[in-house]
Amino acid sequence: MKKTLLFTILSLFLTVSYAQIDRTQPPKPGPAPKINLEEPNTFELKNGLKVMVVENRKLPRVSIQLDIDNPPVLEGDKAGVSSLMASMLGNGSSNIPKDEFNEEVDFLGARLSFGASSAFASSLSKYFPRILELMADAAINPNFTAEEFEKEKAKLITGLKTEENDVSAIADKVQRALAYGTKHPYGEITSEETVNNVTLFDVEQFYRKNFVPANAYLVIIGDVDFKTAKDLVTKAFTPWTRAVPPTYSYSKPMDAQYTQINFVDMPNAVQSEVAVQNLVDLKMKDDDYLPALIANQILGGGGEGRLFLNLREDKGYTYGSYSSIGNDRFSPVRFTAEAQVRNMVTDSSVVQILEEIDRITKEPVTAEELKNTKAKYAGRFVMALEQPQTIARYALNIEKEGLPKDFYKNYLQNINAISVADVQNAAKKYFSTDKARVVVAGKGSEVLENLEKVSFNGKAVPVLYFDKNANKTEKPDYNAGIPEGITANDVLNKYIEAIGGAEKVNAITSLKLVYEGEAMGSKIKVEEKRTADKLAQTTYMNENPMMGVVAKGDELFMKQGGNKMPLPEDMKADMMNTMGIFVEQALLANGTAKLAGIEQVDGKDAYKLEVPGKITQTSLFYDVETGLKVKEAAVITMNGQSQNQSGMLKEYKEIDGIMFPSIKTQSMGPQEIEVTLLEAVINQGVTDADFE
Secondary structure, X not given: OHHHHHHHHHHHHHHHHHHOOOOOOOOOOOOOOOOOOOOOXXXXXXXXXXXXXXXXXXXXXXXXXXXXXXOOOOOHHHOOHHHHHHXXXXXXXXXXXXXXXXXXXXXXXXXXXXXXXXXXXXXXXXXXXXHHHHHHHHHHOEOOOHHHHHHHHHHHHHHHHHOOOOHHHHHHHHHHHHHHOOOOOOOOOOOHHHHHHOOHHHXXXXXXXXXXXXXXXXXXXXXXXXXXXXXXXXXXXXXOOOOOOOOOOOOOOOOOOOOEEEEEXXXXXXXXEEEEEEEEOOOOOOOOHHHHHXXXXXXXXXXXXXXXXXXXXHOOOEEEEEEEEOOOOOOOEEEEEEEEEEHHHHHHHHHHHHHHHHHHHHOOOOHHHHHHHHHHHHHHHHHHOOOHHHHHXXXXXXXXXXXXXXXXXXXXXXXXXXXXXXXXXHHHHHOOOOOOEEEEEEOHHHHHHHHOOOEEOOEEOOEEEEOOOOOEOOOOOOOOOOOOOOOHHHHHHHHHHHHOOHHHHHOOOEEEEEEEEEEOOEEEEEEEEEEOOEEEEEEEEOOEEEEEEEEEOOEEEEEEOOEEEEOOHHHHHHHHOOOOOOHHHHHHHHOOOEEEEEEEEOOEEEEEEEEOOOOEEEEEEEEOOOOOEEEEEEEEEEOOEEEEEEEEEEEEEEEOOEEEEEEEEEEEOOEEEEEEEEEEEEOOOOOHHHHO
């Protein structure tokens, strides 16, 4: 009886409890959790170096981060001096030669690196005292030798040269130069000329003036106690001479006066680099800092952003489109929305990016977009708290950016409090289509005609022209210098005449060419065999066949060892356009070559012929005076990836009445291989077996 009564009461209680819950409505979210951030222990040396120590015993490791919080520096006609200084720092010290220094760092299993205003080291905690000592020695007593200076200078110049035809690198350089002006630290251009202006004395002077402890922070994280760290840092860094922090002045950059397209002609571009940008004056301590981040995330912060969904998912213009917004207490910074797009949709992409920026400033974002973005930021924040570096980074931000002491403790609460109106107000303030600078780096001969027709919000968007160094220039004239009446066929026929004449060339039924050179310490040999309708090319390394390509009839395949791998149908079609003893014979027969203008090759004028293709786009260059081919270039695009290849043809010599280049220089990315002609065999030495 008691059990029955107890069961009845319990059932009634449960029924009443369930009856009080309306399960048709989702539960209301609770308040944002309070974040308890442990503050690092801090102290300051007499020379001004501020030190933060975050103790974390999870792993027996320690990391050390040095951050010199100077304003940006305008290097002017010695642009590159900071890069040279950074590359020389850490190469030993005046007390320890470079090789001995590096050997000891390696022996400790540690890492040690320097930047122009920073340094980083990490090691096992038992080696912490020594790696801290080495970092301090390299920072305070740099090993600036003439030998290292010349070596690093040559490396920097080589790097600049490799970027001369890199469309992405040029686009980024011009975007910054046009946004800030070349007389601003964020917009100035480092060139071979400015690097050559720098002397070793300049590097030493730059170091003494800027690499100083007055604005420096040293952050130590890991398995170390505060007292030990304080004693070691005091001993190691007290000799760092106190100096007056540098102060700099430069003109404040300004936005464009009106929305415009700034075009940079890159004839080798297979896709266009498009960036819509404007300047923003945003600091972390601003009340609308977090709403600005949320607005940017919704617009183009990732795969769920509006730009990505529009330009990639809906239109298929690109593999990705994103936006970013910076913050800086020293200077205005950029808001950018950008994408790499196919040539034929460059103009449409510009319009779509502008429309998405316009929409987020004029229409409220949806509650769902705001909810999902808040959740993403909250998740990132919570995940980051698991890293001990986070505590130090947050403490450093509070110090450097002048943030409230409770900025991160209230972070989630402040994120949750952001409203739809807050997001729209931030977008209106920081994203502009009225004074937007649209920077496009691309192949003008294919994109300019449509770019010049772009209009937005009922107004034509003017196009202004700039060179690779952001200097204003004239609109490219792709027919400049071409004598009236000259056609692609004229150029091809002149080449045939220059190498031996049509009668001799047409009498050739087979051709075997062998070139040899060296790369990466190995002997490279390239053997090419051709007939009117077949091609076999094999590359050997130290006499061992590494890779071959064979084209015959309707077959195109790659050979590696005993394996044959068919190549794409579109590539096969492109290859068929250039089959023959000489490429020029095929181009004369099919008429696919287009005369694209005159360009300088090795200081001489050369006719440029373009051969279109779905996968392989080829450019051929012929000396205007001699008619000989002096350069070949190709862009191969597969699976969304593009590869540029180019080769120079030099020092033609006659073999059996036909002229062949005796030297070929092949460039693939930053690597360059020179090969020399070993033999040219005409009408013999080629059999059907060579094409199997």
